[in-house]
Amino acid sequence: MSETAPRRRGRPPRTESADTRDRILAAAREEFSARGYEKTSVRGIAKAAGVDSALVHHYFGTKEQVFEAAIEIAFAPALHAPAAVADGPVAEVGERLTRFVFGVWDNPTTRAPLLAIFRSAVTNETAAAVFRRLVATQLLRRVAAQLNLPDAELRAELAAAQIVGTALMRYVIKLEPLASADLEQIIARVAPVVQIHLTQP
Amino acid sequence: MSETAPRRRGRPPRTESADTRDRILAAAREEFSARGYEKTSVRGIAKAAGVDSALVHHYFGTKEQVFEAAIEIAFAPALHAPAAVADGPVAEVGERLTRFVFGVWDNPTTRAPLLAIFRSAVTNETAAAVFRRLVATQLLRRVAAQLNLPDAELRAELAAAQIVGTALMRYVIKLEPLASADLEQIIARVAPVVQIHLTQP
Known part of the structure; x- marks a missing residue:
């Protein structure tokens, strides 16, 4: 055709x-x-x-530009994360962010494109650069801007590392018992740690 | 030839x-x-x-068996992690494990084979199964066995998620400021969180 x-x-x-x-x-x-x-x-x-x-x-x-356009759309749900962080008490920012991101990962429809980006980013340098640009500028820097702390960007990255690492083990590598654990149990474990990264002095 | x-x-x-x-x-x-x-x-x-x-x-x-043999050797340095966890006061287990694993990731010689395994595991189901078998049985279950807690395996996986997620952002995606941050600064941030996952009630 x-x-x-x-x-x-x-x-x-x-x-x-x-x-x-x-x-x-x-x-x-x-x-x-x-x-x-x-x-x-x-x-x-x-x-x-x-x-x-x-x-x-x-x-x-170019192919790189098609990739960037495709992942920008795939990323659209995740781009609401900065608002999720901003909207509510600071003491619960860890839980809001964790709950939000796992909501995106736990839904097969929103997970599929994220997985695609992720797989491309870990295996190809051009894809990694696109991922880095998008995650860093559109997501983590906006989350960091809400925190109002001098080392906010590093904090946001370490919080993201915990969430993405957990999603990787659960949805990609499928390590047990993590892969079959109840989502609420995981949020209950991960959120306090995300809170520490984001706000603890 | x-x-x-x-x-x-x-x-x-x-x-x-x-x-x-x-x-x-x-x-x-x-x-x-x-x-x-x-x-x-x-x-x-x-x-x-x-x-x-x-x-x-x-x-x-088979190819799968060659892969398993190759990654078993690549994994050899990481397999000392359970000993690193066991050997010392429980209150410092988070720092020992974090320091140990980042020691492996921060050295280009030991990082290269880990990266190879990791890239294969996120993009191929057979490779993921080999990775899962090796990480779960040879590494995380042994770490968990040292903890003597009923949910020790989930704890070990969440601690691993923080460490592997951070290594991924730093060494693979190369997000800044994380990629250029001093290793001691990262260990100082990650170790307390790993400690919480492993031992906090």
Whole structure:
């Protein structure tokens, strides 16, 4: 299948091109998720989306730029974390952040794209750079900004390390008993530690 | 190059075959490290070691078994962790374990094979199963056995999650300021949290 000048009846071109763009992004997320960054090609993404490779380049540019666009959307739920941190008493910030992030990881629909990014980031330097840029600037620095402490960025990173490390062991490596443990039990253990990282003098 | 019946002057056959075995294992570690589990083949390992594929199968069996043998050796330094936990006052177990594991990660020579295992484990289910078996039975259960607490295994896993998550952010994703922070500063932040996971009621 190829589609260089998409047209369906009764739809204005703008909506049409937004549809195509979304379809390419969805295909990109699935390809990166299934194959990882290195083995995914713009051509493969185009094929999965039922469009011409030129159209993928037209909308997004290089493979790295397609990846960045795909993971920005995958990251959208996680980007509410800074608000989750800001919104409530400081003494409970650890629990709010932990509960929020595990909410994203525990839902298979929001977990899948995160896993895809994660797998690409640990195996490919270009993907790691995109991940770093996005996590650092869009997520951790905003969380850190809420804390108002001189070493807030390091604090936010160590808190993230506990949460991401736990998610990795539970959802990717599937270590037992962690993988089968009740989510509330895990939050009860992880939240106090996240609180310490974020706020303890 | 192929080598089906290795013989060098002045060496007994046993040493010779131990040499060949070690050479295959070293080649396997490098191949898995550079390419990850999926893209590595027994044929590629044999080629890198300068031996025949049949010899690799003869010594180790399947690709999964070569992987397990290669990572068992890579894991050897980490397997001293249970002793590091046992050997000293309980109130300092968090610092001993943290210091020990970061000692392994901070040394490029011992970090490289760990990274290779880790990359393979997050991207391939077979590799994850080998990693799980080794980490769970050889490492975390032994650490847990020292703790003498009913939920010791979950405690050991959450402590490992903090340490591995931090190592991941520092050495793989290279998030700043964590990546450039002084190791002693990181140990000072991580050790109390590891202590909480391992021993706090």
